[in-house]
Amino acid sequence: MEYNHKNIEQRWQQYWRDNKTYKTVVDESRPKFYVLDMFPYPSGAGLHVGHPLGYIASDIYSRYKRLQGFNVLHPMGYDAYGLPAEQYAIQTGQHPEITTRNNIARYRSQLDKIGFCYDWDREIKTCDPSYYKWTQWAFIKMFNHYYDTEADKAMSIDKLIEHFEANGSKGVKAACSQELDFTADQWKAMNDKEKSDTLMNYRLAYLGNTMVNWCPKLGTVLANDEVSEGVSVRGGYPVEQKLMYQWCLRVSAYAPRLLSGLDTIDWTDSLKETQRNWIGRSEGAEMIFAVDNSDVKLEIFTTRADTVFGVTFMVLAPESEYVDMVTVADRKEAVKEYIDSIKHKTERERMIDKKVSGVFTGAYAINPLSGAKIPVWVSDYVLAGYGTGAIMAVPAHDSRDYAFARHFQLPVIPLIEGADVSEESFDAKSGKMINSSCDGLDLNGMEVKDAIAAAKRYIEEKGIGKVKVNYRLRDAIFSRQRYWGEPFPVYYKDGIPCMMDESKLPLLLPEVDSYLPTENGEPPLGRAKNWTSAEGYPIELCTMPGFAGSSAYYLRYMDPANDNAIVSKEADEYWRNVDLYIGGTEHATGHLIYSRFWNKFLYDLGAVCEEEPFKKLINQGMIQGRSNFVYRIKDTNTFVSYNLRKNYDVTPIHVDVNIVSNDILDTEAFKNWRPEFKTAEFILEDGKYVCGYAVEKMSKSMFNVVNPDDIVERYGADTLRLYEMFLGPLEQSKPWDTNGIDGVNRFLKKMWGLFYKGDDLLVTDEAPSKEALKSVHKLVKKVTYDIENFSYNTSIAAFMICVNELGQQKCHSREVLEMLLVTLAPFAPHITEELWHALGHDTTICDAQWPVYNEEYLKEDNVKYAVSFNGKARFSMEVPAGISSEDVEKLALGNENAAKWLDGKTIRKVIVVPGKIVNIVIS
């Protein structure tokens, strides 16, 4: 029998399906291991060869763990809500559910061909009512909870109401949108609407008037992580700032725990760093500046309390409430004009246009330490959303303030000895303070670090301000003006938002006649008929964003059919959390933050038993496309080979990489590729047409998309799996280049040759030779180590070496070959399953035992030593294994080759590294 991947792979994939080989159940007698892939959004384009990279890596790990005796949970599902299906629906009228279902079917068939060990009985889809019931459920829970900063956890909103009834807002320790001040009597006097509004200030899911990223083209708001460089991540449409009344999640309340939790999990440093930056903790002080001739007190945040003596002006964000409060009568018009000019600019324009702009309010603030009168300005370089939306400007030591001061000719006072601020500001936090003293505080001569501490202490004592920690992490905006998403289980009773009864969930997504907004600008759900609660109140028209459904999906895999709880206690306490999560870095500041937040909230509720959802996380690199080019001579249909192109005036044209092999064009296929090339002529070099290449994003328009189905068809899934892993280190981004794939395919054929010659099974029960045992034990040792370290590419090299060695030794020993098979099984499950059964086993190789290597077999008879003089290797010698360092030293010095190097030199030192090196230091 020859190695026929098609028969083998079909047969065993069928066998696995029929026997439910990958079905997983809770089994207290075995340790659990949960391996998770980031589930895909099923796009219309299907999978390309880059998508399975991470899936293959996690599949290998899952199979390996199973062979080691772990009960492995390895599920897969679909992140099924999303914009592309809806955009497609708008264009074609096709219901997004149909598109999504079709795409999922396509994904499934593609995934199945690669031979993954998913337990498909646990499949989930975020658009399934039985799934999104729990997304809606969690939302209701968030609505009904607030964050108690003293207990440092989420608490029932009823507790807060009790507190208000007894004490008003006094002594409340809760995360909130703004500090409120009211008495118990005032609380009791409030009507329902006022009470609702007050509680919104504290709820973890709340309606808030917030500045949002509005994307007019998509007709919806976007979260911060869905916007990059002023345009939407999906589609690349411009995004502008807009004030809107939206559902939000108080993610910021969890900022400290999201930060400290990073220390307890095994993620890469770079990813943790990205999250730390995103959370953006900064320690500083909040200070109050009084405004001259006014009751207004400006509150600002600064990390440089030491620089108060250098404050020469204040700046307000254009959106700040302070602007109206402080602007003097005859400046009102100028200020309004400025703010209007800002509003008309999109975020993008603001970023491109780095010109300094601003306007004077006419007001003056009083420096609380020096007593100096300083002007208050408005400028768009101050952000409304961070800190208090107002800053104290220290032009000498902040480059942005410096630019502003120079532009408007405001004074600059240097505060650090030796700092030259004539050309630019001195931003570094080091040096000795000058010009910094007043009654009761003298910072002069102090190091910056000490001065910050001293200044903070002083302002707290004097009541001018307080030490404060600020976070950059903003609350997540949770409303989308879209159709294809989870409906909010919310109705409005006389304008007061109310949650539906949990027992009525799920609230099903209604049918609509069109997926566009209504004529009066309402979201598509405004078109739904009878979109009212049982009592006849209108239901929320927005739907939830993409990250809603993906925030807790790993929990549902544990117990996917449960209709009574998001996950049963039994399943949760057994599977706990994800032991290994594999996915791309692009989710660092989105999904991976929201998931951690969501899980922590459920943990506070007591619904889950682990505070962190993903114990270990590996980021697989991106697979880029490798495009090929042909060179057409201008105004002809003649194409010139790569190395001759300089002799002509040519236009490079993308050519389908699937008709190019090792950069050599299949010219016949090219003629048939597109009608306009039917009559193409070629100028060849050495009888071949050589193409140029470039590394680009994998996309249809560049004709560089490689479909895994084609690779599977031609070489088989096992070859695809091995090759994807062989391409390079898992975490590194690399272009897909089909050129090397023959190598791994050859390896599989060679391995097949150890078992079969023609139709004859060569395997014998003879005792294996010493060398064969050594080869295979060396392999097991290497591969075990490599899998644990996700160094799959080097383990494939080890397989190649082992198979070559066994081939040379003509080893056909069952003992050795079975070890080889089991070790290879995670990488190439089909061929190993086939050969495993050929050896007479009647159960799947998945239930075999991972081999244990024996150091005894790895011992060398002779050890090769490199002998070097002053670190330069001069010759190598063999010595019997196990002799002492002193004897090796003697042998080295006595070796005839050593004589010519030692001639006339003095030996200062001899260093023997066991098994490796003898270094003789001479002078």
Add this chain to the structure above:
RNA sequence: GCUCGAAUGGUGGAAUGGUAGACACGAAGGACUUAAAAUCCUUUGGCCAUUGCGGCUGUGUGGGUUCGAGUCCCACUUCGAGUACCA
């Protein structure tokens, strides 16, 4: 600007501080074939010597630590990723 990461043959990439270039691709030569494909064998960092077994050089650049540095430390160059008026 800031943060993190990387730099090794024609290419992808190996190397707990211990003979750099494993493994693979590609290329060249050879065997088997009428021929091709497939398969197998040899060579393959550079330079020199190849009737000698060898020598020199070599991991982005410049320093340093060490008996010994691709690996550790300092400075620089280039590239990649993330983030960006976060006060």
